[in-house]
Amino acid sequence: MRCLMKRSNDKSIIIEQLRKAEFVPYNVIGVLENRDFNVYFDDESGTVWAENEYFNYVYGDISLIKEKVASLETGFYGFSAVRGDIAEAIYRDYLLHWYEPTDRYLHMGQNFDELSMCPYELVSLSLDEAEGIDNRYEYQQEGSLEKIKDAIINRPTSAIYIDGELTSYVLVHEDNSIGYMFTLEKYRKHGLGYWVTLDILKKMQDKGSLSFVEINQKNYKSQGLAAKTGFVKDAFTPWFGIIKGRPNWFDEWQPFGQSPFMFTTLVHLRHVDQLAESNLQGIFHKIEGGYTFEICEENNKCATGTIMVDASDEAFVLKVEETTLSTYEILKVLVTYFPETQASIVLPYESELVGQIGCIVGLQDLIEKK
Numbered sequence: 587m588r589c590l591m592k593r594s595n596d597k598s599i600i601i602e603q604l605r606k607a608e609f610v611p612y613n614v615i616g617v618l619e620n621r622d623f624n625v626y627f628d629d630e631s632g633t634v635w636a637e638n639e640y641f642n643y644v645y646g647d648i649s650l651i652k653e654k655v656a657s658l659e660t661g662f663y664g665f666s667a668v669r670g671d672i673a674e675a676i677y678r679d680y681l682l683h684w685y686e687p688t689d690r691y692l693h694m695g696q697n698f699d700e701l702s703m704c705p706y707e708l709v710s711l712s713l714d715e716a717e718g719i720d721n722r723y724e725y726q727q728e729g730s731l732e733k734i735k736d737a738i739i740n741r742p743t744s745a746i747y748i749d750g751e752l753t754s755y756v757l758v759h760e761d762n763s764i765g766y767m768f769t770l771e772k773y774r775k776h777g778l779g780y781w782v783t784l785d786i787l788k789k790m791q792d793k794g795s796l797s798f799v800e801i802n803q804k805n806y807k808s809q810g811l812a813a814k815t816g817f818v819k820d821a822f823t824p825w826f827g828i829i830k831g832r833p834n835w836f837d838e839w840q841p842f843g844q845s846p847f848m849f850t851t852l853v854h855l856r857h858v859d860q861l862a863e864s865n866l867q868g869i870f871h872k873i874e875g876g877y878t879f880e881i882c883e884e885n886n887k888c889a890t891g892t893i894m895v896d897a898s899d900e901a902f903v904l905k906v907e908e909t910t911l912s913t914y915e916i917l918k919v920l921v922t923y924f925p926e927t928q929a930s931i932v933l934p935y936e937s938e939l940v941g942q943i944g945c946i947v948g949l950q951d952l953i954e955k956k
Contacts, residue, residue: 590653591626591635600625603632604645609821611645612690612798613667616762620740626654640664640827643761648675655679660831666761667800670822681944682854683827684928686802691817693797698788706778708785711743715752722768733760742789744782754778756786764790764799767808783815800825826853829946836948841896841903846935846953849901850945852921853928859943861921866911868923876902881911881919889916893924893931901930914942 594600597618604615617623617636623643626635633646635654641664644651648671655663655676665676667688677685701708711719716738720731734757737743741758753773757766764786769778790797799817801808812819841847855861866888870877876894880887889909893902906916913936920931935947947953 590657591628591633591650594625594627597625599629600627600634603629604634607632607645609645609669611643611669612692612796613761613763613800613823614643614645617643617760620736620760620762641666644668644672644676646672648672651676652679655828655830658830660833662827662829662833664825664827666825667763667823668826670824673824673826677826677828678858680828680830681851681946682858683829683851683930685827685853685857686825687804687822688800688802688824689819690821690823691799691801691812692820693787693799693815693817695791695796696787696816698784698791701781701784701788704781704785706746706748706781708781709745709747711738711745711755711757713738715745715755718752719755719757719766719768723766734766736760737766742786742793744785744789746778746782748773754782756782758786758790762795762798764797779811780814783811787815832946832950836946837951839898839900839948841898841901841932841948842934844949846947846949848933848935848939848945848947849930850917850933850943851928851930852924852926854944855917855921861918861943863922864915864918866915866919868919870923870925872925877925879919881909881916893920896932901932902926904931904933913939917943 601615601618604611614634614636618625621638623636623638627633628646628650631647631650633650634644635651636643640662643666651672652675662683665673667690668676713735716731716735719734720726723730723734737757737759743755743757745755746753754769756764759765767779787797799812800823801812836849867882869880869882876892878892879890881889889906889911891904891906893904896903909916913933935953940947
């Protein structure tokens with residue numbers, strides 16, 4: 587077995603090698619150019635791993651990447667826009683925590699003379715707008731404001747103001763992908779997003795950077811704008827998170843009091859365990875804090891219960907009240923019909939279910955003492 591990738595500070599050599607790859611990992615190159623992440627590299631295979639706290643940016647030889655994952659400590663790890671075959675090789679060996687099916691779109695450059703016909707003044711953003719952008723950001727979280735400030739200071743931006751109000755804008759993420767796009771509701775369907783996108787594409791092209799964007803496969807509006815502005819879909823590059831091992835947190839959490847429990851996720855059941863869609867009908871009613879559910883077959887009620895957000899806000903707690911079905915069949919219905927498609931699910935421990943689905947057992951010591 588070859589040695590694991592080694593820590594490297596020579597980013598210029600790594601970037602040069604990555605640019606020659608058959609599949610150029612532009613997002614990895616972006617973070618190497620823009621951020622001071624820990625970087626591991628194997629020059630023989632061109633395999634690279636850049637890590638920054640939770641998120642990891644990887645590309646290269648699958649066996650070396652899997653070795654690197656195996657060397658990580660027990661915990662929670664995210665992966666950003668990983669080529670599809672590499673992504674699957676990583677997450678199929680662990681509990682898939684969350685999953686965003688995204689495609690990479692590339693823009694190979696063009697003549698931007700059309701910008702001269704823009705009916706709006708196109709300007710760059712100032713730092714004064716950072717907090718408002720963060721408040722409107724779909725993925726706002728701790729640290730996102732600082733990333734937005736970094737984007738405004740160090741990379742191209744484009745914006746349109748109408749009557750002094752910031753109405754539409756776009757920035758460039760730390761991995762050099764186009765993003766943070768937003769247009770005020772009352773100004774949508776007026777083409778503002780088209781103009782700010784063309785403007786930032788020109789700015790990126792002028793600085794010698796190839797533009798790309800990562801778009802969720804269900805975000806049809808963004809896919810349409812990408813095609814209209816000259817992007818071409820290039821590759822499947824999902825974002826995802828895994829849970830490696832069994833973090834101690836699962837022995838501190840008590841969703842069922844002092845009773846052992848099982849933790850799984852709908853994305854793992856769907857993409858790794860590949861639970862088939864259920865032929866039963868699942869009906870979910872939204873209530874405060876979660877849902878009630880009924881599972882039926884040809885109008886005959888098979889199961890009822892609740893699926894409520896746990897006090898920790900980390901998962902939905904499944905409680906079955908009446909059923910003629912196995913828990914496995916109920917989970918198939920959740921995979922097929924539950925509105926919260928990224929949900930983590932907690933349910934009472936069942937020994938026979940452990941071998942059927944990917945899961946983490948919580949309060950495991952209580953089982954071993956019995």
